[in-house]
Amino acid sequence: MNSGGIIETAGLRKVYRVGKVDVPALRGVDLNVKAGEFLSIVGPSGSGKSTLFHIIGGLTPPTSGQVRVGGEDLASMTEAGRTRLRKRTVGFVFQKFNLLPNLTARDNIEIARFIAGNRKHDAGFGEALRLLGIEQRLDHKPNALSGGEQQRVAIARAIVNHPAILLADEPTGNLDTENSKAVLEILKDLNTRLGQTILMITHNPEAAAYGHRVVQMRDGKIVEGAGDQGPGVGE
């Protein structure tokens, strides 16, 4: 399976047990994402996008098949191993922002550093904050921030530990057009300037178009765009 991608899956299956019924969410997904790629995954509800996102993010193990993220085999990984992966290899951006409501924006970012055991001063991160345009809003709690600001804080939190992969699940789903555009531009900028690998789930074709490549999912399978069709890294 090793073809040099930062994300590689082969025959990936996931079956959820609901009561006494097995519900297949992924039915054999083969995907290869290169480092520095911005990949959009689209598909209707129930197509398996979120399940793929959760497996690649180490939030849940696969039922069968192979999956390698940042060179690590997730199929054989323990819960502790997946926790380590979430700390260092992946960063999440969610549709509902998912900031800790009791902490300020600054502390929401700091706690991600703290959990990852990242105690080093990161001068370069100031530049990222400027890019995100939230420097002046860092001492506010989430309830004092607009949706766009909250999502920018969430992006800052996701990249603070320089993860190999940024996973964004409907990052514009709760934003108006203007803020959606701003967030997508930021993601694009992160990919272009910093070479950040991004895997974005979206329903919105305009948002999907920001990616180098669009993968279409349906019924737990990739039906279009599975291969490496994207532009070169940093392009």
Place this chain on the structure above:
Amino acid sequence: MTGKLVLENLKNRPMRTLLSVLLIGVPVTLILTLVGLSHGMLEDAQRRTRAVGADIIVRPPGSNFLNLSGAMPEGIAGALEKLPHVKLAVGVVNQQVQGVTLGVVGVDLKKFDEISGGFHRLSGTTFQGPDDVMVDQYYASEKGLKPGDYVTLANHRWRVSGIFEGGKLAHIVAPIARLQELTSNVGKISQAYVKLDNPANTSAVVQYLKSDPGWSEYQTYSMKDFIALYSVNNIPGLRQFVWVVITIGVVIGFAVVCLSMYMAVLQRTREIGILKALGASDAFILRVIVAEALLMGVGGTILGIVLSYGAWWLIRTLVPASIQMVIVREWWPIALFITLVGAGFGSLYPGLSAARRDAIEALAYE
């Protein structure tokens, strides 16, 4: 950072935090008040006994330091005065008037003054008649008495002739003859205080009284030994009672924290999911929950200490003669330890259930 998260969590749900701290604080108050009462009552009894100024105390056969069962012939005091080194012997009659905490003591005031140096009167006079009593300022304050007022004690109406400075013998003193009559103890005394020519002779006299066949049936103590008997360990059942209250305190603390933290974990399901998505380990999440519970335990202990001062003030203000309480600072760290044990165990189940929560389900929680 963990500390900040814990503090912010507590700050952002102030009502839950305050109620939990209050409910943890109440048993702490109970423990500290009970300990304060046991120490206060014993210290008060010690102080009043010491202030009598005697060297030896002689009590009836079969009695112990707590219980005055039976009585001795009144003539014992005279017989004691005939022994070598004995300067004075004064018999008194003890009668409980309110539960076990308050008694009236019948004295021959003239003889008692010789042994003790007398009562320091704050107002009024000494006994002017057989039905007069003198009370200390604590009892006067508790009952709102002043010289000339009447008070019913031992089913008898007494006139308060004077108020004396407390801390000597008893809170209420009456003429011995009338009290003997009222308690069917004519010609009898409850105990005798003995003053020696020189306190250095105390051991020798006690030894003599214990070994002489005519005296050995009586319970004889040097005052020093008698006062030393006033300890928590010598009160039957008191230590056990304190442990029962402590156990109740731990159980309540455990239950309060368990319930409070379980609610907190439910309310914060999504936040737990966020922390897990950020890579927080089970141990980190457990640590946050336990730290929050322990902090509430510390808050509850501080509140319990403050409330125990409230109990102390109330007792001192409302019933200063009937019960005495002191603040026993040595018990603060013990109370803290007890609370932390209860809070620590109480937070384990909610903490473990939070730590084991599935991240995806937690993130989907509304």
